[in-house]
Amino acid sequence: MKSKVSNKSNAGIITLGEFKKIPGYPEEDDFSKGPIAVIECDQDIPCNPCEEICKYGAIKVGKPITNLPVLDAEKCRGCLKCITICPGLCIFVVYRDYTDKTSLIYIPYEFSPLPEKNTYVDVLNRRGEKICKGSIRKVIKLAGSNKTFVIGMEIPKKFYNTARHFEF
């Protein structure tokens, strides 16, 4: 929607600088150990299913339930379960070093139709802007995911912190 009303608003956008202060966001080094959960949750909403579903104990909310989820990068195996339970659809799993040149980003997906594997897609950032091309590598339906699919998209490595959706 093009408009004369200024759209500089950051409504709904958490900038990269802010993420670094969020306890669910891995440290830079943590990305080298393989796929890891990135929890983009920064408001004190009473909510904790991510803590409960993680069988490795890698996510801690504790009490009060309004605490932000804290990621224990050592324990996270990138199993994808938390992606499907988060009611805010705000958890991703990022495999930065998928190949030398590419990363694999796992995102929650609740639209139909589902993309087919190996589809070439436009990759979108947090503002819904096209930033690069990518390929769908995984279309996953986890047991108990209750209609939230997980899509794995391969993207150029430099976008691993910004690529968060796709269009096809």
Add this chain to the structure above:
Amino acid sequence: MSDFVIIGAGPAGISAANESARYGVKVTLIDENNLPGGQLFTQTHKFFGSREHRAGVRGFQIGYDLIEEINKLNVDVLLDTIVYGISADMEVKYVTEGSSAKSITAGNILISTGALEKPVVFKGWTKPGVMGAGAAQTMMNVHRVLPGRKVLMVGSGNVGLIVAYQLKQAGADVVGIIEAMPSIGGYKVHASKIRRIGIPILTSCTIKEAKGSPQVSSAVIVGVDKNLREISGTEDEIKCDLVCIAAGLKPFDELCWLLNLEFKYINELGGFVPVHNDDLETSMKNIYIAGDAAGVEEASTAMEEGRLVGVAVAQKLEYLSDRQAEKLKGKINDRLKYLRLGSFGKKRAEGKKKLTSISK
């Protein structure tokens, strides 16, 4: 004659029915729809909260679970039935579709009639193609009818954000969300979901006019300053065939007004709310209120309030000893407390405190 008549079978009403019937209270549960569940059946998204409040489960699935629970208990359910009045001597008057008016005398009454969408008035607001976001959600998620193809959403509270997302899931093109305040009203995660799929959110912006004859074909939007005054020259015409209004909800309490109950205006709870005590009993003895009707909150708080009334009524009718009842209420109140934590919940907690403190 019924021990306990519950008007409105949303999460609050059903929970009150289940909780009281479990201890032996004879309950009559009335709803105007053909299925109990209230707003839950419009909600296809997963709920926030903890396991006790079914977090991660979709709203409509919680609805089916509640219905299964009532079916196991001995609750008299009257569907397709509208309550149109309550007399001072506790006679509940109702009409069931295809039948003549009847009435039932109640020992206790719970009014759990939910909330009503607040309208926004602008030029063209009565045209076909302008509707409440809740109405749009009901059309698409309950009746499977897409109410428009190109949608402008007015309001960025959770309802506006969630319904915009669901319209997109249902195949509509959402051209944007506008918000008069300088920042969004709902959860950031809901807004993030909207932004990354490419839907813009314009803050400090409002709707000036819906155009089209008679069906909406475009909307004029305009920027506003901090005092919500329009900034002339910033008007823009946006093509759309549906303008959805998500400007908040207010308690739907016509039956309480008819009874002349005591009300108090509480902004945090959506407007005028019947004054009630900690057991959710109103200014009239034996008449209770719960859920959105007792202040607009959430399904999870509505269920807990319903349970609280269920226990209070079972206690009053001596199906529960005072000790048992107080213990149960204590647990429910603890859960309610944590549902009202955080920067969003805190305001509602303050609103509730203002309300209950009057009746002490």
